[in-house]
Amino acid sequence: ELKVEQNPLFLSMQEGKNYTIYCNYSTTSDRLYWYRQDPGKSLESLFVLLSNGAVKQEGRLMASLDTKARLSTLHITAAVHDLSATYFCAGNFGNEKLTFGTGTRLTIIP
Amino acid sequence: DVKVTQSSRYLVKRTGEKVFLECVQDMDHENMFWYRQDPGLGLRLIYFSYDVKMKEKGDIPEGYSVSREKKERFSLILESASTNQTSMYLCASRWTGPGYSNQPQHFGDGTRLSIL
Numbered sequence: 001e002l003k004v005e006q007n008p009l010f011l012s013m014q015e016g017k018n019y020t021i022y023c024n025y026s027t028t029s030d031r032l033y034w035y036r037q038d039p040g041k042s043l044e045s046l047f048v049l050l051s052n053g054a055v056k057q058e059g060r061l062m063a064s065l066d067t068k069a070r071l072s073t074l075h076i077t078a079a080v081h082d083l084s085a086t087y088f089c090a091g092n093f094g095n096e097k098l099t100f101g102t103g104t105r106l107t108i109i110p
Numbered sequence: 111d112v113k114v115t116q117s118s119r120y121l122v123k124r125t126g127e128k129v130f131l132e133c134v135q136d137m138d139h140e141n142m143f144w145y146r147q148d149p150g151l152g153l154r155l156i157y158f159s160y161d162v163k164m165k166e167k168g169d170i171p172e173g174y175s176v177s178r179e180k181k182e183r184f185s186l187i188l189e190s191a192s193t194n195q196t197s198m199y200l201c202a203s204r205w206t207g208p209g210y211s212n213q214p215q216h217f218g219d220g221t222r223l224s225i226l
Binding site: 031033035041042043044045048050088090096097098099100101102103 | 141143150151152153154155158160166168169200202204206211212213214215216217218219220
């Protein structure tokens with residue numbers, strides 16, 4: 001059974017600072033996903049990571065995947081208020097069933 | 111853009127009622143999913159379907175059933191609603207045709223269901 005753990009669960013950071021959200025998973029995952037959710041809204045897909053060493057970047061967000069360490073990271077560069085949201089990672093193992101982490105609630109303070 | 115539409119944003123029902131949550135996607139996706147989202151627990155998969163009339167149990171199927179009579183529509187049914195089924199319910203769909211490996215699941219806006 002695939003288990004996905006994120007940390008931290010809550011993160012409050014100042015604008016302009018850098019930080020990283022960590023996602024550990026328990027067994028080999030075919031794909032690793034990162035999603036963003038704003039309060040009261042749906043989940044928005046950010047990244048799909050397929051292979052070891054994969055790195056994807058979109059604006060101030062960069063995601064990476066280390067399949068040997070069973071670790072994915074979401075790095076935030078020079079945070080701005082608009083990035084305040086809850087971020088989820090999710091993985092799947094051999095089928096279409098996604099297992100989600102519990103989410104990281106990120107608050108960017110001006 | 112993919113559009114996943116859930117029939118209600120908010121719904122209030124009573125204990126013991128049979129409740130239907132509807133989801134429609136407009137992109138001819140084969141796979142569709144139902145999740146519930148609860149604080150501190152993240153999203154948990156209830157059921158998913160990879161074709162019309164096909165379904166598979168997710169991690170928490172007890173108390174729920176599903177129906178997929180047409181490719182674009184996936185319904186979640188609470189057979190006899192209970193208070194512990196008060197939650198946010200999210201529907202998703204995913205493309206599994208050519209080039210599918212880097213495709214995410216696309217989510218609807220969710221239905222906040224309260225069982226009184």
